[in-house]
Amino acid sequence: MSDRIIAACDGAAKGNPGPAGWAWVIADAAGRPERWEAGPLGRATNNVGELTALHRLLEAVAPGTSVEVRMDSQYAMKAVTQWLPNWKRNGWRTAAGKPVANQELVRGIDALLADRDVEFRYVPAHRVDGDPLNAIADQAASDAAVTQQAAGTAHGAALIPVPAPERSAPAPRPRSGTGARKRPAGAASATGAGDPGTGRRSGPRTIKAKFRGTCPCGRSYAAGESIAKLGTRWGHPGCEAAVAG
Known part of the structure; x- marks a missing residue:
């Protein structure tokens, strides 16, 4: 044995x-x-x-x-x-x-x-x-x-697949009346690019990839490239609409 x-x-x-x-x-x-x-x-x-x-x-x-x-x-x-x-x-x-x-x-x-x-x-x-x-x-x-x-x-694959980074669960938002501060009108969201005048998120939050990986679209991304959470995967920010569809 x-x-x-x-x-x-x-x-x-x-x-x-x-x-x-x-x-x-x-x-x-x-x-x-x-x-x-x-x-x-x-x-x-x-x-x-x-x-x-x-x-x-x-x-x-x-x-x-x-x-x-x-x-x-x-x-x-x-x-x-x-x-x-x-x-x-x-x-x-x-x-x-x-x-x-x-x-x-x-x-x-x-x-x-x-x-x-x-x-x-x-x-x-x-x-x-x-x-x-x-x-x-x-x-x-x-x-x-x-x-x-x-x-x-x-x-013939020389490299081991590198999994996309996973994130911890986000901290719960404070409820109204418990010290939460309102975002000033026109301020950009902290989780993505802001829509001027509304403060609404207009795109997915991006991070820098620590490792190479594969987008749900099938194309790869390199370490250091900007990626975003697309459903349960990470990939190119521009692929958000394609994944949602």
Whole structure:
């Protein structure tokens, strides 16, 4: 039995269903990202993306390997750690007597788990203090969903995907009468460019990217370039209208 390795996997769908992708990343003995892979799924659901990511990760580690798998999908984790034994006993049917969803993927994962020592660990997604391997897998899966192209070290990618920066939750605004100061008419908003005469925000708040990344439009941005929060992703400020549409 080899020493335990650490890995993470994630799936993504732009819409549910929608353009989808999967990804996994494996760390070296020191916990540094070492190799990764991502791929497209065409039109699929988030659940299919999550299960496919786990299936592809298990295929990438040799039988007999001891591995800790970090995931942010409670559905995929519960499917293979809690629900799967009952599904098998019930002839691959749920407690309600319905066929198990995504059964082919679940059966494949079950077979791969039989000769691998796997410990699952749930990690919250999209957190400033979140798990770095999961954040890489999340970004790679999201990129694959957008571009619908395979990527990874096996495809000649020398760089590990760098996740877009996540922000902490904004501080709550003080209620009226508790010392909150009104903004003078015509003042620019602190969260974006102001509309002269109204003080209303006319564009998304931008920050300087610490790392390179990929905009939801599919084009990349460089470290130091101005980016804005576009839904759940970061990207070019000018792409806000396209993402909203």
